[in-house]
Amino acid sequence: xxxLLETRGLSKSFGGLKAVSDVSFAIxxxxxxxxxxxxxxxxTTFVSLISGRIAPSAGTILFEGDDVTPLPAFRRVQKxxxxxxxxxSIYQNLSVAENVALAAHQPGGRASLEPLARVGLADRAxxxxxxxxxxxxxxxxxxxxxxxxxxLLILDEPTQGLSDAEIDNFIGLVREVAKDATVLLIEHNxxxxxxxxxxxxxxxxxxILAEGTPEEVHANAAVQAxxxxxx
Amino acid sequence: MxxxxxxxxxxxxxxxxxxxxxxxxxAVLTLTRIMVLAVYALGxxxxxxxxxxxxxxxxxxxxxxxxxxxxxxxRLGMAVPEAFLFAAVCGVIVSFVTGLIVLRASGVAFxxxxxxxxQAAFLTVLYFGDxxxxxxxIVIKDDQRVFPVFGHAVNLADLLVxxxxxxxxxxxxxxxCLAVVRSRIGHVLVAIRENENxxxxxxxxxxRYKLIAFVLSGSFAALAGASYALLFAYAGSTLASIQYSIxxxxxxxxxxxxxxxxxxxxxxxMFLLVDFASGFTSASLLFVGVVLILLVLFxxxxxxxxxxxxxxxxxx
Numbered sequence: 303x304x305x306l307l308e309t310r311g312l313s314k315s316f317g318g319l320k321a322v323s324d325v326s327f328a329i330x331x332x333x334x335x336x337x338x339x340x341x342x343x344x345x346t347t348f349v350s351l352i353s354g355r356i357a358p359s360a361g362t363i364l365f366e367g368d369d370v371t372p373l374p375a376f377r378r379v380q381k382x383x384x385x386x387x388x389x390x391s392i393y394q395n396l397s398v399a400e401n402v403a404l405a406a407h408q409p410g411g412r413a414s415l416e417p418l419a420r421v422g423l424a425d426r427a428x429x430x431x432x433x434x435x436x437x438x439x440x441x442x443x444x445x446x447x448x449x450x451x452x453x454l455l456i457l458d459e460p461t462q463g464l465s466d467a468e469i470d471n472f473i474g475l476v477r478e479v480a481k482d483a484t485v486l487l488i489e490h491n492x493x494x495x496x497x498x499x500x501x502x503x504x505x506x507x508x509x510i511l512a513e514g515t516p517e518e519v520h521a522n523a524a525v526q527a528x529x530x531x532x533x
Numbered sequence: 534m535x536x537x538x539x540x541x542x543x544x545x546x547x548x549x550x551x552x553x554x555x556x557x558x559x560a561v562l563t564l565t566r567i568m569v570l571a572v573y574a575l576g577x578x579x580x581x582x583x584x585x586x587x588x589x590x591x592x593x594x595x596x597x598x599x600x601x602x603x604x605x606x607x608r609l610g611m612a613v614p615e616a617f618l619f620a621a622v623c624g625v626i627v628s629f630v631t632g633l634i635v636l637r638a639s640g641v642a643f644x645x646x647x648x649x650x651x652q653a654a655f656l657t658v659l660y661f662g663d664x665x666x667x668x669x670x671i672v673i674k675d676d677q678r679v680f681p682v683f684g685h686a687v688n689l690a691d692l693l694v695x696x697x698x699x700x701x702x703x704x705x706x707x708x709x710c711l712a713v714v715r716s717r718i719g720h721v722l723v724a725i726r727e728n729e730n731x732x733x734x735x736x737x738x739x740x741r742y743k744l745i746a747f748v749l750s751g752s753f754a755a756l757a758g759a760s761y762a763l764l765f766a767y768a769g770s771t772l773a774s775i776q777y778s779i780x781x782x783x784x785x786x787x788x789x790x791x792x793x794x795x796x797x798x799x800x801x802x803m804f805l806l807v808d809f810a811s812g813f814t815s816a817s818l819l820f821v822g823v824v825l826i827l828l829v830l831f832x833x834x835x836x837x838x839x840x841x842x843x844x845x846x847x848x849x
Binding site: 353355374375376377379380384385387391392393394395396400404405407409410446450 | 715716717719720721723724727728730731732733734735736737738739
């Protein structure tokens, strides 16, 4: 099976700081992959490079075998790489339905409300997005990701600020999504990651520290050291 | 387009058409001027109201149309319709090239860069004083304002001919504007105004949409400038000055940004306000200033913006 997304020697420096250094990484089609790591490990920088929000200092990014490194973010979205923001980024002043319609590339039109139904917001389609409760805004963000019908859905800390009950729903949702899309999940919540991910990549100080199944990573001494700070 | 929207905008045009039968000559002249400048404001609103880009340099595009038309007639021997077309082409080219450069900036930087370009254009007009005649301006002679249409001689010196041409032009601009804001482009522009990052991350080519808005807006300004020169037979450097960049912003804010009728209403009200205030004080601009402060305090969305928010949600 060929990789859906592959990075080769991907690096990004901010001045003297190497936020991501020489990361070679591949994710297979249909996989749910989690990227974990301590604060400041470069997780968000890494997915920003993949989504094209920032340009790499070195390295290449291949999507479905094509080099997408020179493409601006919006072209990558068109190719099927969707990114949901860590900090909720929806159209606060527009209706929930219009938010999804924009994501479905039918601005002003009547887009299917199916993505809203999938996250359980169908009955709130007419509401102004900014008036939704925080948890619902997060779900809308995911619904917009779904409306893009992506091949690769990048979820950047999607459960941040959600209640336990909401997180349980969310786990079910990601399983659903994973049936027809590949999911790249950046997450701090370890029980969630252990439950959802097929494979886990651990980043530390901008480099890959370990990679494997949840069990392998869990047992990895270096990972424990990085997290517990005893290294 | 829903019926009530067409009905409302159609009613405005019909009312303006009927006004010529009851208004005095002075009122007809004022209304003609208002209608031409309202086209300028309509275009400004596409960029400012819908796309959320505040330009302080639109006088440059207004002046492009103004001088292209005036010089076309007086120097290049064009007839009025040719000069108008020539001005349109110049407007598209100038706004496209300017847009490519200034849209690299955003926010306050965008305001400053557009202001700089516009001031450079204004100084250029003064520098080439032998051609543009600076402050004194170019005056189009009466015999140059007569042109044939299907065998009939149309004379732009005639008050009512002028009025109806300006009205037709306003009607066209208004319905074009309606079509744009209700189209896919209009909705994407609003999305860019509301959240540019998100819009790019939904796969929209934000730069291209902004450029479309900029060229549309600049071209409206140039066409308004061309009509101004041709209808009032005058093109002077005051019309290229910073005042004429600020005017459409104020008109749009007064009437209601991101509403189609807002700029038209705002232009008309501001004219009437100045007219009214100058009746009893020489400090009429002070009067206007107070009104604007009250507006910002109590109706920050402008007149029609507030009406839409409170009562008429369907207003485009």
